[in-house]
Amino acid sequence: MVETPVNTARPRATRTAPTIPKEYLGLMSKLRAAVIGVGYLGTFHVQKYLALPEVELIGVVDTSLARASALATQYGVTATTDYRTLLGGVDLVSIVTPPDTHFSIARDCLAAGVHVLVEKPVTETVAQAEALIELAAAQGRVFQVGHLERFNPAVLALRPLVIAPTRIEARRLARYKDRGTEVDVVLDMMIHDIDIVLSLVPSPVVTIVASGRTVVTNSTDIADAQLTFLNGCVAELSASRVHLEAVRAMNVYLPDTYLSIDFANHALLVGALDAHGRKGEGRDLALETQPLERSDALMDEIRSFVQAVAQGTTPTVSGEDGKRALAVAVAISQQITAQSAGLARTSNRPSAS
Numbered sequence: 001m002v003e004t005p006v007n008t009a010r011p012r013a014t015r016t017a018p019t020i021p022k023e024y025l026g027l028m029s030k031l032r033a034a035v036i037g038v039g040y041l042g043t044f045h046v047q048k049y050l051a052l053p054e055v056e057l058i059g060v061v062d063t064s065l066a067r068a069s070a071l072a073t074q075y076g077v078t079a080t081t082d083y084r085t086l087l088g089g090v091d092l093v094s095i096v097t098p099p100d101t102h103f104s105i106a107r108d109c110l111a112a113g114v115h116v117l118v119e120k121p122v123t124e125t126v127a128q129a130e131a132l133i134e135l136a137a138a139q140g141r142v143f144q145v146g147h148l149e150r151f152n153p154a155v156l157a158l159r160p161l162v163i164a165p166t167r168i169e170a171r172r173l174a175r176y177k178d179r180g181t182e183v184d185v186v187l188d189m190m191i192h193d194i195d196i197v198l199s200l201v202p203s204p205v206v207t208i209v210a211s212g213r214t215v216v217t218n219s220t221d222i223a224d225a226q227l228t229f230l231n232g233c234v235a236e237l238s239a240s241r242v243h244l245e246a247v248r249a250m251n252v253y254l255p256d257t258y259l260s261i262d263f264a265n266h267a268l269l270v271g272a273l274d275a276h277g278r279k280g281e282g283r284d285l286a287l288e289t290q291p292l293e294r295s296d297a298l299m300d301e302i303r304s305f306v307q308a309v310a311q312g313t314t315p316t317v318s319g320e321d322g323k324r325a326l327a328v329a330v331a332i333s334q335q336i337t338a339q340s341a342g343l344a345r346t347s348n349r350p351s352a353s
Helices: 040-051 067-073 099-111 126-139 153-162 184-200 297-311 321-345
Strands: 030-035 055-061 076-079 091-094 115-119 143-146 166-174 205-213 222-229 233-241 245-254 257-262 265-275 283-292
Touching: 030 040, 030 297, 040 067, 040 297, 055 067, 067 076, 067 321, 076 233, 091 283, 091 297, 099 115, 099 126, 126 143, 126 321, 143 184, 143 297, 153 184, 153 257, 153 265, 166 184, 184 205, 184 222, 184 233, 184 245, 184 283, 184 321, 222 321, 265 321
Parallel strands: 030 055, 030 091, 055 076, 091 115, 115 143, 166 233
Antiparallel strands: 166 245, 205 222, 222 233, 245 257, 257 265, 265 283
C-alpha cells in the first residue's frame, strides 16, 4: 500500500455547547431559521428549531414540494422548492441536502448574509470548503459543519481526559441502508471518526495508508485507514456500511490510561493502571465506567449553532474543522480508488500462456 503524505494544521480547542443565558435572550429578538432539505435528517432539524424559544422557524425547503408542504402544514411555516426565495427573510439555515449540493447552496446563503450550518461532509472538495470559509469570514457570518458526534456526551467526557494520546482505534460499522450512499463509506461514515481524532491529537497528519473495497454500491463500502501523526501518534480507523451488526466504538491509549467509547450507548470506560503496579511486574487495569447523562446530540449541535450566531462566536465545529476532516477523508478515498484501479488493470491483463 502507498503512503500518502497529508499536511493538516493543528486542531483548535473545542468547546461544549452551553445554552444562551436567559438574561441575554430577553434582549434579543428571535432568530429566523429555515431548513433546506427535509428528508430523514432534515425533519429532525425542523423539530429542534421549533423547540428552541429563541428561534422562529420561517420555512422548509425540499426538491419534493409534497414533502415540504406536509411539514409546512403540520408546523405552520412556508414551504418551497427554491431556497433562494427565503434568503431575504431568514437569519440562519441548516443545509441537510446531498453533499454535491452543499457548496452551491452554502455559497448562496453566505453571500446573502445568512449564517450556515451544513451537514457533513462540508463540501465535495477542499477547494470548495476553503472558498466557503473565506466567504463566511468576508461576510462576518457563522459557518458551522454538522459533525454530530462531537456533541455525543461520551466524546465530551473523553476530551478533558485525553492528554498526549499514543494510539487511537475506531470502528464504525453498520447494516446496509440506501441512505448516504451518494458518497463512499469514508465520506459517509469514517469522516465522523476522522474529525474526532483530528480534534484529539495536537499534531498534523504526515502519512496515510488505506485500503478498501466495494460490495453493494459502486463506491467503497468497506474501508480501513492508518493515520500517522508528526508527534508519533497512530490512529487505526475502520468503517463498513455492509456489516451484520452496528458498532460505533473508539479506543484511546495514553501512557498510563485506556479510554473506550461506545458512541451508540453514550458510554465511556476508563482504565487506569493500578497505582501499586511497578515496572517489570504485572500491572492490573482498574476499569471504571464513567456515569454519563444521555442527551440529545442534535439538539446540542443546533443550540451551539444558534448561540454562535447570537453571540458572534466561533462555532464548536468550524468550517476549518470540516475542511481538515474532508482533506483527510478525500486522501483516503483517493488512495483506495487508485488501488482499485490498479487491481482492475492487473486483473484485465492477458495470461502469459
